[in-house]
Amino acid sequence: MKRVRIMKNYKLTLCYDGSRYRGWQKQGNTDNTIQAKTEALLERILGRPAELAGCGRTDAGVHARRQVCSFRADTAMSCGEILEQLRRYLPEDIGALSLEEAPPRFHARLSCREKSYLYRIWNSEAPNVFERKYVYKYPAALDIGAMRRAAEELLGEHDFTAFCSNRHMKKSAVRNLRSISIERRGDELDLLLTGDGFLYNMVRIIAGTLIEAGRGERDAASVAAALESRDRQKAGFTAPAQGLCLWEARY
Amino acid sequence: MKRVRIMKNYKLTLCYDGSRYRGWQKQGNTDNTIQAKTEALLERILGRPAELAGCGRTDAGVHARRQVCSFRADTAMSCGEILEQLRRYLPEDIGALSLEEAPPRFHARLSCREKSYLYRIWNSEAPNVFERKYVYKYPAALDIGAMRRAAEELLGEHDFTAFCSNRHMKKSAVRNLRSISIERRGDELDLLLTGDGFLYNMVRIIAGTLIEAGRGERDAASVAAALESRDRQKAGFTAPAQGLCLWEARY
Numbered sequence: 341m342k343r344v345r346i347m348k349n350y351k352l353t354l355c356y357d358g359s360r361y362r363g364w365q366k367q368g369n370t371d372n373t374i375q376a377k378t379e380a381l382l383e384r385i386l387g388r389p390a391e392l393a394g395c396g397r398t399d400a401g402v403h404a405r406r407q408v409c410s411f412r413a414d415t416a417m418s419c420g421e422i423l424e425q426l427r428r429y430l431p432e433d434i435g436a437l438s439l440e441e442a443p444p445r446f447h448a449r450l451s452c453r454e455k456s457y458l459y460r461i462w463n464s465e466a467p468n469v470f471e472r473k474y475v476y477k478y479p480a481a482l483d484i485g486a487m488r489r490a491a492e493e494l495l496g497e498h499d500f501t502a503f504c505s506n507r508h509m510k511k512s513a514v515r516n517l518r519s520i521s522i523e524r525r526g527d528e529l530d531l532l533l534t535g536d537g538f539l540y541n542m543v544r545i546i547a548g549t550l551i552e553a554g555r556g557e558r559d560a561a562s563v564a565a566a567l568e569s570r571d572r573q574k575a576g577f578t579a580p581a582q583g584l585c586l587w588e589a590r591y
Numbered sequence: 592m593k594r595v596r597i598m599k600n601y602k603l604t605l606c607y608d609g610s611r612y613r614g615w616q617k618q619g620n621t622d623n624t625i626q627a628k629t630e631a632l633l634e635r636i637l638g639r640p641a642e643l644a645g646c647g648r649t650d651a652g653v654h655a656r657r658q659v660c661s662f663r664a665d666t667a668m669s670c671g672e673i674l675e676q677l678r679r680y681l682p683e684d685i686g687a688l689s690l691e692e693a694p695p696r697f698h699a700r701l702s703c704r705e706k707s708y709l710y711r712i713w714n715s716e717a718p719n720v721f722e723r724k725y726v727y728k729y730p731a732a733l734d735i736g737a738m739r740r741a742a743e744e745l746l747g748e749h750d751f752t753a754f755c756s757n758r759h760m761k762k763s764a765v766r767n768l769r770s771i772s773i774e775r776r777g778d779e780l781d782l783l784l785t786g787d788g789f790l791y792n793m794v795r796i797i798a799g800t801l802i803e804a805g806r807g808e809r810d811a812a813s814v815a816a817a818l819e820s821r822d823r824q825k826a827g828f829t830a831p832a833q834g835l836c837l838w839e840a841r842y
Binding site: 468 | 607608654678681683684685686687716717718719721722723725
C-alpha cells in the first residue's frame with residue numbers, strides 16, 4: 341500500500357543581523373543569503389528539500405526583527421523538535437523565533453496583510469559602538485517637523501514608481517502606505533513605515549527623501565511632485581541598507 | 592629662551608565593543624588592546640606619545656559603556672579638535688564619547704571613587720541575534736529571589752580573595768561592594784554591581800556564583816562561607832567575558 345504523503349504547512353518566524361549576507365533571497369551565484377542558509381539547514385533536518393517563502397525580500401545588509409516565512413513539509417517531527425534543531429544549527433546571526441503549524445492556505449508573502457519596516461538614523465557625532473551595524477550614521481541636524489510634513493505627502497494609495505529602484509518593473513507599483521511615524525529617541529531618529537507592501541528599495545528611498553526634507557534640501561511640495569512624476573530621478577537618495585530592519589508582518 | 596612645556600591633563604571617556612580585543616591593557620606581545628590602539632592614535636594626533644590610565648582594566652572580550660581615561664599632553668590643539676580626530680580614526684568598535692581638560696591631579700584610576708559593572712544574562716532559549724555579543728546566553732530557569740539572597744551576603748567591605756582569579760595577589764583584596772541589583776527585563780537578567788573597586792575577574796566570579804545560587808546549586812550560606820574561606824575553589828564559576836560591561840565610573 342502506498343503511503344499517503346500529508347504535506348503540513350508551517351509558519352516560521354526568523355530574525356537576523358543581515359550585515360554579512362547578500363540579502364534574503366536565494367541567488368544562483370551565492371549561497372550566502374538567509375533563505376539559502378535556512379533552506380539548506382531545513383533540508384538536513386527534514387531529510388528533504390523545503391522551499392521557504394518569506395514575507396519580505398530584504399536586500400543585502402538589511403536586518404529583520406521578524407521575518408515570517410512559510411514552507412511545506414512531510415515529517416513526523418514536532419514543531420518543537422524542528423525548532424530546537426534550527427536553533428542549534430543556524431549561524432549566530434540568524435535566529436529562529438518560533439515555529440508553528442499553519443492553515444493549509446497560509447503563505448507568508450501572499451497572505452500578508454500589512455508589513456512594517458523600521459529605518460534607524462543615528463543622528464549624532466557621538467559614537468554608538470554597540471548598535472553600529474543597525475543604524476545609519478547621519479550626524480547633521482534634521483528638522484523633524486519638515487520630515488513629518490514631507491511624509492504626509494506619501495501616505496495613502498499611490499503609484500510609487502518614483503520610489504523604486506527597479507526600472508523594468510512590469511507589475512503594478514501601486515501600494516498603500518498606511519503610516520510613517522518619525523520619532524526621536526535620544527540621539528536616534530526612528531522612521532517606522534507601515535503599508536500593504538513595499539517595492540524594491542522603497543523604504544530606503546523614502547528614508548533618503550525624508551532626510552533631504554529634514555535638511556531643508558526639499559520641501560513637502562517637492563516630495564509630492566516626485567511621487568506624481570513616477571520618475572526615480574526626482575526622489576531622494578537611497579539610504580544605506582544597514583539602517584533598515586523588517587520590523588513586523590501582520591496577517 | 593627655552594620654551595616652558597605645560598602639560599595639560601585630560602579626561603577622555605571611551606566606549607567599546609570588546610569582542611575582538613585582548614582587553615584594555617597594553618601587553619608586550621600584542622597591540623590588539625584598546626589601550627594600545629588608542630595610545631597609538633593619540634601619538635599620531637599629538638605628535639608625541641601619551642600614556643592612558645583607564646579607570647578599570649577590562650579583560651579580553653569585556654565591553655565598556657564608559658571607560659574613563661586620563662592622560663597628559665602638551666599640545667596647542669583644542670579638546671574639540673582632538674576629539675574630532677579620535678572619532679575620525681578610531682576603529683568602529685571603539686568610540687570617543689567626550690574629552691575635556693581635567694584638574695592637574697585627576698587620575699582616571701586613582702581618583703575613581705566608585706565603579707559599576709553590568710553583567711547581562713540572556714535567560715532564554717529564544718535567539719537574540721542583535722545583542723548576541725553583549726550577553727551571556729544561559730537559558731535555564733533562574734530563581735531571582737535566591738540570587739538576591741545570595742547577593743546580600745557579598746555586600747559591604749570584605750576580603751574578596753575567594754572571588755579573584757589572581758592567585759599571587761600581594762596587595763589588599765579588601766573591597767567595598769556597595770550594591771548588587773538583579774533585575775529581569777523581558778528575557779534578560781541584568782546584574783549591576785557597584786563598589787569602590789573590583790579585583791581581577793571579581794564581577795565574573797560573582798556572576799557565576801549568583802547563577803549557581805539561582806539554579807539551586809548553592810544557597811546564601813554557601814556564598815557567605817565561600818567569601819569567608821578566601822579560597823577561590825569555594826566560589827562559583829567565572830561567567831564568560833562577553834556578558835560583562837564596564838558601566839560607569841564616579842569621581
